[in-house]
Amino acid sequence: MRPVSPWQWSPLGLLLFLLCCSCMGSPSPSTAPEKKAGSQGLRFRLAGFPRKPFEGRVEIQRAGEWGTICDDDFTLQAAHVLCRELGFTEATGWTHSAKYGPGTGRIWLDNLSCSGTEQSVTECASRGWGNSDCTHDEDAGVICKNQRLPGFSDSNVIEVEHHLQVEEVRLRPAVGRGRRPLPVTEGLVEVRLPDGWSQVCDKGWSSHNSHVVCGMLGFPSEKRVNTAFYRLLAQRQQHSFGLHGVACMGTEAHLSLCSLEFYRANDTTRCPGGAPAVVSCVPGLLYAASSGQKKQQQSKPQGEVRVRLKGGSHPGEGRVEVLKAGTWGTVCDRKWDLQAASVVCRELGFGSAREALSGARMGQGMGAIHLSEVRCSGQEPSLWRCPHKNITAEDCSHSQDAGVRCNLPYTGVETKIRLSGGRSRYEGRVEVQTGGPGPLRWGLICGDGWGTLEAMVACRQLGLGYANHGLQETWYWDSGNITDVVMSGVRCTGTELSLDQCAHHGIHIACKRTEARFTAGVICSETASDLLLHSALVQETAYIEDRPLHMLYCAAEENCLASSARSANWPYGHRRLLRFSSQIHNLGRADFRPKAGRHSWVWHECHGHYHSMDIFTHYDILTPNGTKVAEGHKASFCLEDTECQEEVAKRYECANFGEQGITVGCWDLYRHDIDCQWIDITDVKPGNYILQVVINPNFEVAESDFTNNAMKCNCKYDGHRIWVHNCHIGDAFSEEANRRFERYPGQTSNQIV
Template sequence: MQKLKSKANAKANANVKNSAITTNKRLYTERQKSHFLVHSVACLGTEVHLAACPLEFNKGNSSTGACEDGMPAVVSCVAGPLYTHNVALKKKLKVSKNVRLKGGTHTAEGRVEVMRGGKWGTVCDDRWNLQSASVVCRELGFGSAKEALTGARMGQGVGPIHMNEVQCTGQERSIWSCHYKNITEEDCMHTEDASVRCNTPYMGYEKTVRIGGGRSRYEGRVEVLQALPNGTQRWGLLCGDGWSTKEAMVVCRQLGLGYANHGLKETWYWDSSNVTDMVWSGVKCTGSEMSLTQCQRHKVFNCQKAVARFSAGVICSETASDLVLNATLVQQSVYIEDRPLHMLYCAAEEDCLSKTAAQANWPYGHRRLLRFSSQIHNVGRADFRPKLGRHSWVWHACHGHYHSMDIFTHYDILSVNGTKMAEGHKASFCLEDSECQEGISKRYECANFGEQGITVGCWDLYRHDIDCQWIDITDVKPGNYILQVVINPNQEVSEMDYTNNAMKCSCKYDGHRIWVHNCHIGDAFSDEVERKFEKYPGQFNNQIMN
């Protein structure tokens, strides 16, 4: 066995050596060329691309007088931490924890967010340019900036705006080292959030997956390129079992087709192609992967319905919605109500009470409800629409309304260690535009079986006095808890960013009254501050939130 290992190592070393010799020979040959198109390049190192550097063109066909004693320039590039498989190099190439990109379809694009005092905030787009954007890209381990975007092109942020009129020379290691101004609400709004698209190494991810059979290039059955034992390759379908929006997100990203509108488990209505065999099953992604090959899947193919009509499919879109809950309104509107059982028959039918309500002495007695208002804003770039068309909505006679989604929000009371102590849910019986930003018209209204949705720049308000807008806390004992609200919890509808769908608050309940404070969007703070909040919700330092 030891001899076999030694031979294998020797062979590997020989391959590396031969590869190095071949590379050196090629570079040596290239360096012998005497014809140069460009010479006398004098970059400062802060330019966003080579064409921005001072340089001279060789106008003639001869190299005489141009780089007479010089040789061809050679560069050696190192991929950023997200693109290298070398573990040691990944640890060495650390990226900043004080800057992040949000809302983009790719890992190297998005709304620029920076951290100050443990809080994430956005950057105003006044005087935003490629030079400043390149500092952000390099700080995050990418190349220079391809585009410096303005006008919230990657969706609007939530919370503070930390920087305005950022001016970088290009030499800075961090955007925080650039000159900038602090702002007030009068100076800038989230409709002016700055974004970037960074240059990245070409990885060829799109060569191993494709979609076909749909009405456009944005939809179709998913096909992957599989390597066979005999050294050949073939295209095959994916089993639709367990396929969801998360997996579809990866496919759309991998193909450069934007966001995932739907991840489909059945594709019988699309034209069949020459590919009919399934090759993968059990594909599970987190949604952040750059390629399907980075997701988990069955080692041995196992599919209940291994026929083409039940293969996985996607519908992609260049834009998507982005829902965010108004955390401040939750904190301001929360209260406890002891509601008589005889007023809760409809709510019980809709499963809006805790399980112990079934054993209650109906219609006598009451349930203790934690009530609050929720205002859900669409800050994305596309309207939020229910996954199902209205032909599939379910009529609920008791309340006299249609359900367009099974679950629209989760309402939970969690213990300090994350155990669910009480829960509620809100079926999206009426998704509509309650109010809109100035200059934006309402498009959705539930009356008369109208279309449901939330327009970009508008919000849907569920008042605290509406049925099911509560958590049944009848069985909750006094103590410190976390109130958690999650919008679109099953990710049934496409969004630009799912990390801002959760809201958390500190709760203190003494058996009679409840105090709710420190309400915030789940990704609004640094990991360190968030861990401290979850560990000590009742005693969390309120100064951090201010």
């Protein structure tokens, strides 16, 4: 599509155009635009979400109907003209593809072409008013300089400070109905306007409106509410109404995207015959207001989960992954928007989406990309119900993985925990608030058993992301006036939203070391690493080697053989070794660094370099029922960047006492032919087994996700040969597929000799 230029006009039209230009002279920029006849009858405003008062989707009212502008051929010059129409001095940027949300109604202008010096948008070339082949997914927006034109006063501009500026919503519980636990799920709707909090008139209030409000507050759905009580209550109270005429379709991610009408400041007839709008929301499973609700919801049959979030540092955010044919994969960010993101959030038990993230903002996935060009209306119960395009490897890459940030209910858990004594707000001794019938008090947590998983929960509760370290001794941090230990025996899985949800001792405190110096501490971080094993490489490189004992002296010194090797007839005989390569990728958003500092690294003479981690990976052979029959006694590891993705530079290497670690976007390769990269299976009897590899098994180093640290393979050993197949990351399959995990290879397995 191209703009209509004067050179495409008829000869008569071109002559008139030239005569007009000669009369007008060359236009020049103006700081106070003069009213032109062409702009009479037009009104302008900024709309959409999220935005500031000087940016948004451009909307024009013509003939009493509001409409938008298509982004085809839109430029910064056109944005300059529109910003001046809105009373700003100039534009600093413009947006395309409905960044502030799709509008409604007509698309008034398409192929808008301005030089930037026009005094009115009517002077710019276009396809003509109302002539467009665009959709609202192509609505244009502007970002104006936050500086007003001097003396600008134009009744044709709807003041953006008061238009669509509902940026926050809350529910106020009814007075006299008892103290409600958090989160608040029912109450009077209040919106924050520039002049404070106001209530909303319930005239014409619909379930669609309630659905949008609940989504903003972090709840996936709404339910009917008994308004009789609230109407009776309204007769006894005074109310301040600031908003009426709310009309949502129910698909909006934010109330600002609905059609809204605000009361004028001097309007004395506010909400006649009406009452404050009331909403009741249904919390997701994670946020059920009481244990009774949670048990009731859990008792309902749950279908297989087909959507999940990975890599987020806070609840309700992460890379979107979907389940297809029993395998998890990612979603391409093409055409990814708030509607699709909101479907994901509600499906997972959160509210609507705050942000639809693109460009792998939550880290890159690994493996399949299942969906692309997902187009949701916002009403779908699942992302899989939205129209989408199946994808091939050539269509998209993991650098385009889509993500979301969801609205969450306010639970107040962050007010029950704090840090003290640290050098920054991200570290310190953990203090928690406890108390039952008596007064609330702050106290410390016993350091016994406190580790990375417990620290992860504490950092999540604090809203500080991940845990770099969980500390059992905090003598170097001043505890201030708090010295009492009020919680002990804390054991977390790492997924809890607060320490209260972890197992811990009750009223009786049991702590081996009661001094304040031995209490729990954390060091938190907004980012973390995420290690993942390349499972296909294990399957491709596995083989058996009968290695003579005289070649294994170094390995024996490093305890890389089974215990029976000690009684072997050295140097005669051999050991049977299952060898394979392991390639460990860091797909997180922070480098993986060993927990130990250089001062405690160990020099290994056989390998000729320092090892920074004693336990980095476990190699095991298991029976189908999980009994361990052999293990790789790899003594310790040296971490380095063997290879990296394009445009990622290596940072770590083992040679010459170099820094050790794995950079984001790089991987550490342990080749099958190096010492100790094996499992000694000399004593293993023929049978069906599982080969299991676990990275960072003791959670010594923080990661954003520990569920993908294990890899499993089926293997069949007949005493001479071994077959290895079906290697996969522990959480790459669905739960059902994992339950069906084969215990022996089929006839089509790759035979490894």
